[in-house]
Amino acid sequence: MALEIHQFPCLSDNFGVLIHDTERGVTASIDAPEAEAVRRALSEKGWRLSYILTTHHHADHTDGNLALKAETGCVIIGPKGEAAKIPGIDTPVGDGDAFRLGSFQVQVLDTPGHTLGHISYYIPQAGVAFVGDTMFALGCGRVIEGTMEMMWSSLAKLIALPPATKIYCGHEYTLANAKFSLTIEPENAALVARAAEVEQLRAQGKATVPTTIGEELATSPFVRVASAAIRKRLGLEGATDAAVFAEVRARKNKA
Ligand code: ZN
Ligand code: FE
Secondary structure, eight states: OOOOEEEEETTEEEEEEEEETTTTTTEEESOOOHHHHHHHHHHHOOOEEEEOOOOOOHHHHHHHHHHHHHHOOOOEEEGGGGGGGTTOOOOOEEEEEEEEEEHHHHHEEEOOSSSSSSSEEEEEGTTTEOOSSSTTTTTEEEOOOSSSHHHHHHHHHHHHTTTOOOOOOOOOOOOHHHHHHHHHTOHHHHHHHHHHHHHHHHTTTTOOOOOOHHHHHHHOOOOOTTTHHHHHHOOOOOOOOHHHHHHHHHHHHHH
């Protein structure tokens, strides 16, 4: 049983991702930032689209929905909490729901904050999660519709997944995130090493995603809210995890 994952750039800094069950020949697109890039990726791989798995309603994640659905007859699965805003949605899902994609079980996690209905898709058998704009490599999405507490709960849910879990996110923002992260925890050697690696990858035009939960826990100030060094730097020694997260996110907004 194998899940092949094909990631490709879309728009200015989005990722498109196709996942394919090689045994059953079932293919899903994680979001659909633009129809043409997804179409091209499908034809390169010789795959037929069965599903679109939408993480949230923003146009840079849903613009391709209607065209791809018209061309392929694919079924669009998306967040129950904002179903009215998802073009072409067939199957609204929410926290605790699970469905089959070929031989794989896909679990739905509510991860609100960036938008109120945002969901993530976790495939335990493949050790992979697709988190949209909730978590980025060395970062997280802007808290646009929800509250800081809500976003922190969503991130806390993701970092509770097994450390080896591969994380695919919606955008290539890692270089800017790395530079910001170094201002929050400059003494973190793992972060310093990762920032150098990210710089090298980007200079070569290579993607820095996927990341893993373990790697984020070692390097990202957005989830390292328990770190004594970070708390000391922010002057938040006795604060709650959510409050430390909120301060990191607020500083990133101003960076
Ligand atoms: Zn978004
Ligand atoms: Fe986005």
